[in-house]
Structures are given as structure tokens and as C-alpha cells.
Amino acid sequence: QVQLVDDGGGLVQAGDSLRLSCGSSQIIFSSYHIAWFRQAPEKEREFVAALSRDDQEWFANSVKGRFTLSRDNHKNLVYLQMNGLRPEDTAAYYCAVTMARPIDPRRASEYWHWGQGTQVTVSS
DSSP states (O other): OOOBEEEOOEEEETTOOEEEEEEOSSSOGGGSEEEEEEEOTTSOOEEEEEEOTTOOEEEOTTTTTTEEEEEETTTTEEEEEEOSOOGGGOEEEEEEEESSOOSSTTOGGGOSEEBOOEEEEEEO
């Protein structure tokens, strides 16, 4: 079982920034399609952003223009940079990967391996 380690969450104020990271000692991220999802209490898991192996990007409308994705192949890490955070961004954030090209990168079922989640809390 591939283990992904999500990190970087925290408690911030509205308007602040955070950078989440996703790492693994078992896979090479440049070979995988990667996504971030989030889940707030009593809500369903929702798509946030995705980065394909060939660097195509997808973003949820709610985060477009505020969040960006990047991959550091040297460190074998993937980042979700979150700027202009809002209280409605409060959720546990999960990275996920698949080696197979997703038919729909926004669909959680496409991804094989998941991180344990990192909590982001944005106060107003």
C-alpha cells in the first residue's frame, strides 16, 4: 500500500496563505496524476485541484485564481499553494494519486492512493 503524507495545514485568518505538501517515499510523483480533495464536517468530499503527469491543471471554481499547484521533482513533493483563504475553505485536505490517466480528474474514485489528510481551519 502506497503511503502519502499530507502536511502543512493549520489555523489561519481569512486572507492568509498556506502551502500544503504531499510526499511519499514509495512513488515518484512525476509518474503520477495528482489531485487534492477536501472534506468539511458533515459535507461530502469535494474536488479542489488536479495536476496531470504532463502538467495539465484543473481547479474547482471555488478556488480558481486563489490556489495553485506545483511539483518539485527533486524533492519528490507536490504542493497546493492556497492564497486568499476564506472560512469556507476550512476542511481536511487530502492528496491523492493515480498512475492511470483519469477519465475525469475531478472524480475521487479515479485515484488509487490517498494521504491521511491535513486540517486547514480559516477563521473570519
